[in-house]
Amino acid sequence: MEEPQLKRKPNVIDCHLNSLRTSKKSLNVVMNDMTSQPLTPVYVGHIKNPRDLSKTVLLLNQKVPVKELQHLKRVRKHEVIICPIEYVNDMSIEDYLCKCDEGFKDIFVAFEVKNVPKLPPKLKKQYEDTKLFWPCNFHPDKYLEKLFSGQFFTEQELDSHRRYMEAAFLAAKWFDVQNVAVVVDPAISSVVAIGEDNRKCHPMQHAAMLAIDNVARTQNGGAWQSQMDDDTFIDVKLVAFLKDLNVKFGHRRFKSKQEEDTGPYLCTGYDVYMMKEPCVMCAMAFVHARARRIFFAIDNEEDGALKSRVKLQTVKSLNHRFEVFTGFL
Known part of the structure:
Protein backbone atom coordinates (compact mmCIF):
# COMPACT_ATOMS: atom_id res chain seq x y z
CA MET A 1 0.00 0.00 0.00
CA GLU A 2 1.41 3.35 -1.02
CA GLU A 3 1.96 5.95 1.63
CA PRO A 4 -0.10 9.11 1.19
CA GLN A 5 1.85 12.00 -0.29
CA LEU A 6 2.82 14.68 2.18
CA LYS A 7 1.15 18.00 1.56
CA ARG A 8 3.60 20.70 0.63
CA LYS A 9 3.70 23.44 3.25
CA PRO A 10 3.02 26.90 1.85
CA ASN A 11 6.04 29.20 1.92
CA VAL A 12 6.13 32.57 3.66
CA ILE A 13 5.17 34.52 0.55
CA ASP A 14 2.15 32.28 -0.06
CA CYS A 15 1.02 32.79 3.53
CA HIS A 16 1.34 36.56 3.17
CA LEU A 17 -0.50 36.45 -0.15
CA ASN A 18 -3.39 34.62 1.48
CA SER A 19 -3.53 37.22 4.25
CA LEU A 20 -3.34 40.05 1.73
CA ARG A 21 -6.14 38.67 -0.44
CA THR A 22 -8.51 38.19 2.49
CA SER A 23 -7.60 41.37 4.36
CA LYS A 24 -10.28 43.95 5.06
CA LYS A 25 -7.94 46.20 7.03
CA SER A 26 -7.53 49.85 6.32
CA LEU A 27 -4.01 51.20 5.86
CA ASN A 28 -2.16 53.16 8.54
CA VAL A 29 -0.10 56.25 7.90
CA VAL A 30 3.39 56.19 9.46
CA MET A 31 4.33 59.53 10.99
CA ASN A 32 5.63 60.96 14.24
CA ASP A 33 3.81 59.95 17.39
CA MET A 34 0.94 62.39 17.86
CA THR A 35 -0.73 60.70 20.81
CA SER A 36 1.14 62.79 23.38
CA GLN A 37 2.30 66.37 23.62
CA PRO A 38 5.69 67.40 25.08
CA PHE A 148 -5.08 59.70 11.01
CA SER A 149 -8.72 58.62 11.05
CA GLY A 150 -8.11 55.16 9.60
CA GLN A 151 -10.66 56.05 6.90
CA PHE A 152 -8.30 57.85 4.54
CA PHE A 153 -8.80 55.52 1.56
CA THR A 154 -12.07 54.47 -0.03
CA GLU A 155 -12.78 50.76 -0.51
CA GLN A 156 -12.02 51.14 -4.21
CA GLU A 157 -8.66 52.74 -3.43
CA LEU A 158 -7.85 50.03 -0.88
CA ASP A 159 -8.58 47.34 -3.47
CA SER A 160 -6.19 49.08 -5.86
CA HIS A 161 -3.44 49.37 -3.23
CA ARG A 162 -3.82 45.70 -2.28
CA ARG A 163 -3.63 44.67 -5.92
CA TYR A 164 -0.35 46.52 -6.47
CA MET A 165 1.03 45.08 -3.23
CA GLU A 166 -0.02 41.63 -4.42
CA ALA A 167 1.97 42.31 -7.59
CA ALA A 168 5.03 42.97 -5.40
CA PHE A 169 4.60 39.67 -3.54
CA LEU A 170 4.00 37.68 -6.72
CA ALA A 171 7.02 39.29 -8.38
CA ALA A 172 9.13 38.34 -5.35
CA LYS A 173 7.88 34.79 -5.74
CA TRP A 174 8.67 34.85 -9.47
CA PHE A 175 12.18 36.25 -8.95
CA ASP A 176 12.65 34.10 -5.82
CA VAL A 177 13.95 37.08 -3.83
CA GLN A 178 13.32 38.67 -0.44
CA ASN A 179 12.06 42.03 -1.65
CA VAL A 180 10.52 43.72 -4.67
CA ALA A 181 9.56 47.34 -5.41
CA VAL A 182 6.68 48.09 -7.77
CA VAL A 183 6.49 51.70 -9.03
CA VAL A 184 3.06 52.92 -10.13
CA ASP A 185 2.01 56.06 -11.98
CA PRO A 186 -1.40 56.83 -10.40
CA ALA A 187 -2.15 59.38 -13.12
CA ILE A 188 -2.59 56.53 -15.62
CA SER A 189 -3.08 53.66 -13.10
CA SER A 190 -0.14 51.76 -14.55
CA VAL A 191 2.92 49.90 -13.29
CA VAL A 192 5.90 51.87 -14.58
CA ALA A 193 8.78 49.76 -13.28
CA ILE A 194 9.64 46.81 -11.07
CA GLY A 195 12.88 46.23 -9.18
CA GLU A 196 13.94 43.02 -7.47
CA ASP A 197 16.51 42.39 -4.76
CA ASN A 198 19.64 41.58 -6.77
CA ARG A 199 22.31 41.96 -4.08
CA LYS A 200 23.67 38.51 -4.88
CA CYS A 201 25.10 40.06 -8.06
CA HIS A 202 25.73 43.64 -6.92
CA PRO A 203 25.77 45.01 -3.33
CA MET A 204 24.00 48.22 -4.36
CA GLN A 205 21.20 46.56 -6.28
CA HIS A 206 18.53 46.56 -3.61
CA ALA A 207 14.98 46.26 -4.92
CA ALA A 208 14.33 49.98 -4.50
CA MET A 209 17.57 51.00 -6.23
CA LEU A 210 16.83 48.82 -9.25
CA ALA A 211 13.24 50.07 -9.38
CA ILE A 212 14.41 53.70 -9.46
CA ASP A 213 16.97 52.87 -12.14
CA ASN A 214 14.28 51.18 -14.21
CA VAL A 215 12.10 54.28 -13.83
CA ALA A 216 15.06 56.33 -15.10
CA ARG A 217 15.26 54.04 -18.13
CA THR A 218 11.67 54.96 -19.02
CA GLN A 219 12.90 58.57 -19.09
CA ASN A 220 15.88 57.90 -21.36
CA GLY A 221 18.26 57.44 -18.43
CA GLY A 222 19.39 54.64 -16.15
CA ALA A 223 22.83 53.54 -14.98
CA TRP A 224 22.67 49.74 -14.93
CA GLN A 225 22.29 47.39 -17.83
CA SER A 226 19.08 45.39 -17.89
CA GLN A 227 17.57 42.54 -19.85
CA MET A 228 14.10 44.02 -19.49
CA ASP A 229 11.76 44.37 -22.46
CA ASP A 230 12.70 47.45 -24.50
CA ASP A 231 9.13 48.72 -24.70
CA THR A 232 7.80 48.47 -21.15
CA PHE A 233 11.13 47.99 -19.32
CA ILE A 234 9.44 45.15 -17.42
CA ASP A 235 10.27 41.52 -18.19
CA VAL A 236 7.57 40.22 -20.56
CA LYS A 237 7.58 36.86 -18.80
CA LEU A 238 6.88 38.60 -15.49
CA VAL A 239 4.06 40.58 -17.10
CA ALA A 240 2.56 37.29 -18.32
CA PHE A 241 2.95 35.81 -14.82
CA LEU A 242 1.00 38.74 -13.35
CA LYS A 243 -1.72 38.82 -16.03
CA ASP A 244 -4.48 37.62 -13.68
CA LEU A 245 -4.01 40.63 -11.39
CA ASN A 246 -5.85 42.99 -13.71
CA VAL A 247 -3.16 45.68 -13.55
CA LYS A 248 -1.88 47.74 -16.43
CA PHE A 249 1.81 47.98 -17.35
CA GLY A 250 3.54 50.82 -19.15
CA HIS A 251 4.65 54.42 -18.80
CA ARG A 252 3.95 57.78 -20.32
CA ARG A 253 6.14 58.45 -23.32
CA PHE A 254 9.05 60.80 -22.71
CA LYS A 255 10.94 62.87 -25.23
CA SER A 256 14.43 61.91 -26.28
CA LYS A 257 17.50 63.49 -24.69
CA GLN A 258 17.86 65.79 -27.70
CA GLU A 259 14.36 67.20 -27.20
CA GLU A 260 13.18 69.42 -24.39
CA ASP A 261 12.04 67.20 -21.52
CA THR A 262 8.80 68.32 -19.87
CA GLY A 263 8.09 65.08 -17.99
CA PRO A 264 8.44 64.51 -14.23
CA TYR A 265 11.80 63.98 -12.56
CA LEU A 266 12.26 60.26 -11.85
CA CYS A 267 9.51 59.17 -9.40
CA THR A 268 7.76 62.54 -9.07
CA GLY A 269 4.07 61.81 -8.54
CA TYR A 270 4.66 58.05 -8.43
CA ASP A 271 3.63 55.57 -5.72
CA VAL A 272 5.93 52.73 -4.66
CA TYR A 273 4.79 49.37 -3.29
CA MET A 274 7.41 47.31 -1.48
CA MET A 275 7.03 43.90 0.07
CA LYS A 276 9.46 44.85 2.85
CA GLU A 277 10.23 48.18 4.52
CA PRO A 278 13.25 49.80 2.80
CA CYS A 279 16.61 50.50 4.46
CA VAL A 280 18.06 54.00 4.94
CA MET A 281 19.93 53.95 1.62
CA CYS A 282 16.79 52.99 -0.32
CA ALA A 283 14.56 55.41 1.59
CA MET A 284 16.98 58.26 0.84
CA ALA A 285 17.02 57.18 -2.80
CA PHE A 286 13.24 57.64 -2.86
CA VAL A 287 13.71 61.11 -1.35
CA HIS A 288 16.12 62.04 -4.15
CA ALA A 289 13.82 60.44 -6.73
CA ARG A 290 10.87 62.49 -5.41
CA ALA A 291 8.50 59.57 -4.82
CA ARG A 292 5.00 60.62 -3.76
CA ARG A 293 4.01 57.76 -1.44
CA ILE A 294 5.66 54.57 -0.18
CA PHE A 295 3.59 51.50 0.74
CA PHE A 296 5.14 48.47 2.44
CA ALA A 297 3.73 45.30 3.99
CA ILE A 298 6.45 43.78 6.20
CA ASP A 299 8.46 45.63 8.86
CA ASN A 300 12.24 45.55 8.53
CA GLU A 301 13.16 45.38 12.22
CA GLU A 302 16.93 45.46 11.64
CA ASP A 303 17.30 48.17 8.99
CA GLY A 304 13.86 49.71 8.38
CA ALA A 305 14.08 53.44 7.69
CA LEU A 306 10.38 54.36 7.53
CA LYS A 307 9.04 52.83 10.74
CA SER A 308 11.14 50.19 12.51
CA ARG A 309 14.46 51.97 13.18
CA VAL A 310 13.82 55.55 12.09
CA LYS A 311 11.07 57.50 10.32
CA LEU A 312 12.98 59.25 7.58
CA GLN A 313 9.80 60.80 6.18
CA THR A 314 9.41 62.88 9.36
CA VAL A 315 12.82 64.62 9.11
CA LYS A 316 11.92 68.27 8.52
CA SER A 317 15.33 69.25 7.13
CA LEU A 318 14.90 67.04 4.04
CA ASN A 319 14.12 68.93 0.84
CA HIS A 320 11.45 66.37 -0.08
CA ARG A 321 9.20 64.17 2.01
CA PHE A 322 6.73 61.46 1.08
CA GLU A 323 3.82 59.82 2.84
CA VAL A 324 4.23 56.26 4.11
CA PHE A 325 1.51 53.65 4.59
CA THR A 326 1.51 50.12 5.95
CA GLY A 327 -0.92 47.67 7.57
CA PHE A 328 -1.62 45.35 4.63
CA LEU A 329 -1.23 42.13 6.62
Whole structure:
Protein backbone atom coordinates (compact mmCIF):
# COMPACT_ATOMS: atom_id res chain seq x y z
CA MET A 1 0.00 0.00 0.00
CA GLU A 2 1.41 3.35 -1.02
CA GLU A 3 1.96 5.95 1.63
CA PRO A 4 -0.10 9.11 1.19
CA GLN A 5 1.85 12.00 -0.29
CA LEU A 6 2.82 14.68 2.18
CA LYS A 7 1.15 18.00 1.56
CA ARG A 8 3.60 20.70 0.63
CA LYS A 9 3.70 23.44 3.25
CA PRO A 10 3.02 26.90 1.85
CA ASN A 11 6.04 29.20 1.92
CA VAL A 12 6.13 32.57 3.66
CA ILE A 13 5.17 34.52 0.55
CA ASP A 14 2.15 32.28 -0.06
CA CYS A 15 1.02 32.79 3.53
CA HIS A 16 1.34 36.56 3.17
CA LEU A 17 -0.50 36.45 -0.15
CA ASN A 18 -3.39 34.62 1.48
CA SER A 19 -3.53 37.22 4.25
CA LEU A 20 -3.34 40.05 1.73
CA ARG A 21 -6.14 38.67 -0.44
CA THR A 22 -8.51 38.19 2.49
CA SER A 23 -7.60 41.37 4.36
CA LYS A 24 -10.28 43.95 5.06
CA LYS A 25 -7.94 46.20 7.03
CA SER A 26 -7.53 49.85 6.32
CA LEU A 27 -4.01 51.20 5.86
CA ASN A 28 -2.16 53.16 8.54
CA VAL A 29 -0.10 56.25 7.90
CA VAL A 30 3.39 56.19 9.46
CA MET A 31 4.33 59.53 10.99
CA ASN A 32 5.63 60.96 14.24
CA ASP A 33 3.81 59.95 17.39
CA MET A 34 0.94 62.39 17.86
CA THR A 35 -0.73 60.70 20.81
CA SER A 36 1.14 62.79 23.38
CA GLN A 37 2.30 66.37 23.62
CA PRO A 38 5.69 67.40 25.08
CA LEU A 39 5.50 69.89 27.94
CA THR A 40 7.78 72.78 28.83
CA PRO A 41 8.02 74.67 32.17
CA VAL A 42 7.08 78.36 32.25
CA TYR A 43 6.68 81.06 34.88
CA VAL A 44 3.06 81.99 35.50
CA GLY A 45 2.11 85.16 37.35
CA HIS A 46 -1.09 85.77 39.32
CA ILE A 47 -2.49 89.25 38.66
CA LYS A 48 -3.12 91.36 41.76
CA ASN A 49 -5.85 93.49 40.17
CA PRO A 50 -7.89 91.96 37.30
CA ARG A 51 -8.39 95.46 35.85
CA ASP A 52 -4.67 95.54 35.08
CA LEU A 53 -4.90 92.40 32.94
CA SER A 54 -5.15 94.02 29.49
CA LYS A 55 -2.31 96.49 29.98
CA THR A 56 -0.14 93.78 31.57
CA VAL A 57 -0.58 91.44 28.59
CA LEU A 58 0.16 94.31 26.20
CA LEU A 59 3.34 95.15 28.12
CA LEU A 60 4.40 91.50 28.24
CA ASN A 61 3.91 91.12 24.49
CA GLN A 62 6.14 94.16 23.95
CA LYS A 63 8.85 93.48 26.54
CA VAL A 64 8.78 89.68 26.96
CA PRO A 65 7.57 88.17 23.66
CA VAL A 66 7.43 84.37 23.66
CA LYS A 67 7.35 83.49 19.97
CA GLU A 68 7.89 79.78 20.62
CA LEU A 69 4.63 79.63 22.58
CA GLN A 70 2.35 81.61 20.29
CA HIS A 71 0.03 78.61 20.05
CA LEU A 72 -0.93 79.24 23.70
CA LYS A 73 -3.21 81.96 24.97
CA ARG A 74 -1.26 84.21 27.30
CA VAL A 75 -4.03 84.46 29.90
CA ARG A 76 -6.09 81.94 31.86
CA LYS A 77 -8.51 83.75 34.18
CA HIS A 78 -6.15 85.68 36.51
CA GLU A 79 -3.05 83.76 35.49
CA VAL A 80 -0.60 85.02 32.88
CA ILE A 81 2.23 83.19 31.14
CA ILE A 82 5.32 85.31 31.67
CA CYS A 83 8.08 83.31 29.96
CA PRO A 84 9.82 79.92 29.73
CA ILE A 85 12.00 79.37 32.80
CA GLU A 86 15.22 79.38 30.74
CA TYR A 87 14.69 83.10 30.00
CA VAL A 88 15.37 83.93 33.65
CA ASN A 89 18.64 82.02 34.18
CA ASP A 90 19.93 82.59 37.73
CA MET A 91 17.76 85.63 38.45
CA SER A 92 14.52 85.60 40.39
CA ILE A 93 11.41 86.09 38.27
CA GLU A 94 10.73 89.38 40.10
CA ASP A 95 14.19 90.75 39.24
CA TYR A 96 13.85 89.54 35.66
CA LEU A 97 10.56 91.40 35.18
CA CYS A 98 11.90 94.59 36.72
CA LYS A 99 14.92 94.34 34.42
CA CYS A 100 12.57 94.06 31.44
CA ASP A 101 10.42 97.03 32.48
CA GLU A 102 9.68 98.91 35.71
CA GLY A 103 6.01 98.79 34.77
CA PHE A 104 5.81 95.18 36.00
CA LYS A 105 6.44 96.23 39.59
CA ASP A 106 3.58 95.38 42.01
CA ILE A 107 1.38 93.90 39.23
CA PHE A 108 1.67 90.26 40.29
CA VAL A 109 0.75 88.91 43.70
CA ALA A 110 2.49 85.54 43.25
CA PHE A 111 4.46 83.41 40.78
CA GLU A 112 4.69 79.69 40.11
CA VAL A 113 6.19 77.29 37.58
CA LYS A 114 3.74 75.33 35.44
CA ASN A 115 4.13 72.86 32.61
CA VAL A 116 2.43 73.88 29.38
CA PRO A 117 2.32 72.26 25.91
CA LYS A 118 5.52 72.98 24.01
CA LEU A 119 4.10 72.49 20.50
CA PRO A 120 0.86 73.52 18.79
CA PRO A 121 -1.79 70.80 18.50
CA LYS A 122 -2.27 69.41 15.00
CA LEU A 123 -5.15 67.02 15.65
CA LYS A 124 -8.42 67.54 17.51
CA LYS A 125 -7.43 64.85 20.02
CA GLN A 126 -4.18 66.74 20.71
CA TYR A 127 -6.14 69.94 21.14
CA GLU A 128 -8.43 68.32 23.71
CA ASP A 129 -5.38 67.09 25.64
CA THR A 130 -3.51 70.39 25.30
CA LYS A 131 -6.25 72.60 26.71
CA LEU A 132 -6.27 70.53 29.91
CA PHE A 133 -2.87 72.10 30.66
CA TRP A 134 -3.45 75.58 29.24
CA PRO A 135 -5.84 77.30 26.78
CA CYS A 136 -4.48 77.25 23.26
CA ASN A 137 -5.23 78.24 19.68
CA PHE A 138 -6.21 75.48 17.27
CA HIS A 139 -6.63 75.52 13.51
CA PRO A 140 -8.08 72.20 12.28
CA ASP A 141 -6.32 70.47 9.41
CA LYS A 142 -8.99 68.39 7.66
CA TYR A 143 -6.45 66.50 5.56
CA LEU A 144 -4.37 65.54 8.59
CA GLU A 145 -7.46 64.52 10.56
CA LYS A 146 -8.55 62.27 7.71
CA LEU A 147 -5.03 60.86 7.38
CA PHE A 148 -5.08 59.70 11.01
CA SER A 149 -8.72 58.62 11.05
CA GLY A 150 -8.11 55.16 9.60
CA GLN A 151 -10.66 56.05 6.90
CA PHE A 152 -8.30 57.85 4.54
CA PHE A 153 -8.80 55.52 1.56
CA THR A 154 -12.07 54.47 -0.03
CA GLU A 155 -12.78 50.76 -0.51
CA GLN A 156 -12.02 51.14 -4.21
CA GLU A 157 -8.66 52.74 -3.43
CA LEU A 158 -7.85 50.03 -0.88
CA ASP A 159 -8.58 47.34 -3.47
CA SER A 160 -6.19 49.08 -5.86
CA HIS A 161 -3.44 49.37 -3.23
CA ARG A 162 -3.82 45.70 -2.28
CA ARG A 163 -3.63 44.67 -5.92
CA TYR A 164 -0.35 46.52 -6.47
CA MET A 165 1.03 45.08 -3.23
CA GLU A 166 -0.02 41.63 -4.42
CA ALA A 167 1.97 42.31 -7.59
CA ALA A 168 5.03 42.97 -5.40
CA PHE A 169 4.60 39.67 -3.54
CA LEU A 170 4.00 37.68 -6.72
CA ALA A 171 7.02 39.29 -8.38
CA ALA A 172 9.13 38.34 -5.35
CA LYS A 173 7.88 34.79 -5.74
CA TRP A 174 8.67 34.85 -9.47
CA PHE A 175 12.18 36.25 -8.95
CA ASP A 176 12.65 34.10 -5.82
CA VAL A 177 13.95 37.08 -3.83
CA GLN A 178 13.32 38.67 -0.44
CA ASN A 179 12.06 42.03 -1.65
CA VAL A 180 10.52 43.72 -4.67
CA ALA A 181 9.56 47.34 -5.41
CA VAL A 182 6.68 48.09 -7.77
CA VAL A 183 6.49 51.70 -9.03
CA VAL A 184 3.06 52.92 -10.13
CA ASP A 185 2.01 56.06 -11.98
CA PRO A 186 -1.40 56.83 -10.40
CA ALA A 187 -2.15 59.38 -13.12
CA ILE A 188 -2.59 56.53 -15.62
CA SER A 189 -3.08 53.66 -13.10
CA SER A 190 -0.14 51.76 -14.55
CA VAL A 191 2.92 49.90 -13.29
CA VAL A 192 5.90 51.87 -14.58
CA ALA A 193 8.78 49.76 -13.28
CA ILE A 194 9.64 46.81 -11.07
CA GLY A 195 12.88 46.23 -9.18
CA GLU A 196 13.94 43.02 -7.47
CA ASP A 197 16.51 42.39 -4.76
CA ASN A 198 19.64 41.58 -6.77
CA ARG A 199 22.31 41.96 -4.08
CA LYS A 200 23.67 38.51 -4.88
CA CYS A 201 25.10 40.06 -8.06
CA HIS A 202 25.73 43.64 -6.92
CA PRO A 203 25.77 45.01 -3.33
CA MET A 204 24.00 48.22 -4.36
CA GLN A 205 21.20 46.56 -6.28
CA HIS A 206 18.53 46.56 -3.61
CA ALA A 207 14.98 46.26 -4.92
CA ALA A 208 14.33 49.98 -4.50
CA MET A 209 17.57 51.00 -6.23
CA LEU A 210 16.83 48.82 -9.25
CA ALA A 211 13.24 50.07 -9.38
CA ILE A 212 14.41 53.70 -9.46
CA ASP A 213 16.97 52.87 -12.14
CA ASN A 214 14.28 51.18 -14.21
CA VAL A 215 12.10 54.28 -13.83
CA ALA A 216 15.06 56.33 -15.10
CA ARG A 217 15.26 54.04 -18.13
CA THR A 218 11.67 54.96 -19.02
CA GLN A 219 12.90 58.57 -19.09
CA ASN A 220 15.88 57.90 -21.36
CA GLY A 221 18.26 57.44 -18.43
CA GLY A 222 19.39 54.64 -16.15
CA ALA A 223 22.83 53.54 -14.98
CA TRP A 224 22.67 49.74 -14.93
CA GLN A 225 22.29 47.39 -17.83
CA SER A 226 19.08 45.39 -17.89
CA GLN A 227 17.57 42.54 -19.85
CA MET A 228 14.10 44.02 -19.49
CA ASP A 229 11.76 44.37 -22.46
CA ASP A 230 12.70 47.45 -24.50
CA ASP A 231 9.13 48.72 -24.70
CA THR A 232 7.80 48.47 -21.15
CA PHE A 233 11.13 47.99 -19.32
CA ILE A 234 9.44 45.15 -17.42
CA ASP A 235 10.27 41.52 -18.19
CA VAL A 236 7.57 40.22 -20.56
CA LYS A 237 7.58 36.86 -18.80
CA LEU A 238 6.88 38.60 -15.49
CA VAL A 239 4.06 40.58 -17.10
CA ALA A 240 2.56 37.29 -18.32
CA PHE A 241 2.95 35.81 -14.82
CA LEU A 242 1.00 38.74 -13.35
CA LYS A 243 -1.72 38.82 -16.03
CA ASP A 244 -4.48 37.62 -13.68
CA LEU A 245 -4.01 40.63 -11.39
CA ASN A 246 -5.85 42.99 -13.71
CA VAL A 247 -3.16 45.68 -13.55
CA LYS A 248 -1.88 47.74 -16.43
CA PHE A 249 1.81 47.98 -17.35
CA GLY A 250 3.54 50.82 -19.15
CA HIS A 251 4.65 54.42 -18.80
CA ARG A 252 3.95 57.78 -20.32
CA ARG A 253 6.14 58.45 -23.32
CA PHE A 254 9.05 60.80 -22.71
CA LYS A 255 10.94 62.87 -25.23
CA SER A 256 14.43 61.91 -26.28
CA LYS A 257 17.50 63.49 -24.69
CA GLN A 258 17.86 65.79 -27.70
CA GLU A 259 14.36 67.20 -27.20
CA GLU A 260 13.18 69.42 -24.39
CA ASP A 261 12.04 67.20 -21.52
CA THR A 262 8.80 68.32 -19.87
CA GLY A 263 8.09 65.08 -17.99
CA PRO A 264 8.44 64.51 -14.23
CA TYR A 265 11.80 63.98 -12.56
CA LEU A 266 12.26 60.26 -11.85
CA CYS A 267 9.51 59.17 -9.40
CA THR A 268 7.76 62.54 -9.07
CA GLY A 269 4.07 61.81 -8.54
CA TYR A 270 4.66 58.05 -8.43
CA ASP A 271 3.63 55.57 -5.72
CA VAL A 272 5.93 52.73 -4.66
CA TYR A 273 4.79 49.37 -3.29
CA MET A 274 7.41 47.31 -1.48
CA MET A 275 7.03 43.90 0.07
CA LYS A 276 9.46 44.85 2.85
CA GLU A 277 10.23 48.18 4.52
CA PRO A 278 13.25 49.80 2.80
CA CYS A 279 16.61 50.50 4.46
CA VAL A 280 18.06 54.00 4.94
CA MET A 281 19.93 53.95 1.62
CA CYS A 282 16.79 52.99 -0.32
CA ALA A 283 14.56 55.41 1.59
CA MET A 284 16.98 58.26 0.84
CA ALA A 285 17.02 57.18 -2.80
CA PHE A 286 13.24 57.64 -2.86
CA VAL A 287 13.71 61.11 -1.35
CA HIS A 288 16.12 62.04 -4.15
CA ALA A 289 13.82 60.44 -6.73
CA ARG A 290 10.87 62.49 -5.41
CA ALA A 291 8.50 59.57 -4.82
CA ARG A 292 5.00 60.62 -3.76
CA ARG A 293 4.01 57.76 -1.44
CA ILE A 294 5.66 54.57 -0.18
CA PHE A 295 3.59 51.50 0.74
CA PHE A 296 5.14 48.47 2.44
CA ALA A 297 3.73 45.30 3.99
CA ILE A 298 6.45 43.78 6.20
CA ASP A 299 8.46 45.63 8.86
CA ASN A 300 12.24 45.55 8.53
CA GLU A 301 13.16 45.38 12.22
CA GLU A 302 16.93 45.46 11.64
CA ASP A 303 17.30 48.17 8.99
CA GLY A 304 13.86 49.71 8.38
CA ALA A 305 14.08 53.44 7.69
CA LEU A 306 10.38 54.36 7.53
CA LYS A 307 9.04 52.83 10.74
CA SER A 308 11.14 50.19 12.51
CA ARG A 309 14.46 51.97 13.18
CA VAL A 310 13.82 55.55 12.09
CA LYS A 311 11.07 57.50 10.32
CA LEU A 312 12.98 59.25 7.58
CA GLN A 313 9.80 60.80 6.18
CA THR A 314 9.41 62.88 9.36
CA VAL A 315 12.82 64.62 9.11
CA LYS A 316 11.92 68.27 8.52
CA SER A 317 15.33 69.25 7.13
CA LEU A 318 14.90 67.04 4.04
CA ASN A 319 14.12 68.93 0.84
CA HIS A 320 11.45 66.37 -0.08
CA ARG A 321 9.20 64.17 2.01
CA PHE A 322 6.73 61.46 1.08
CA GLU A 323 3.82 59.82 2.84
CA VAL A 324 4.23 56.26 4.11
CA PHE A 325 1.51 53.65 4.59
CA THR A 326 1.51 50.12 5.95
CA GLY A 327 -0.92 47.67 7.57
CA PHE A 328 -1.62 45.35 4.63
CA LEU A 329 -1.23 42.13 6.62
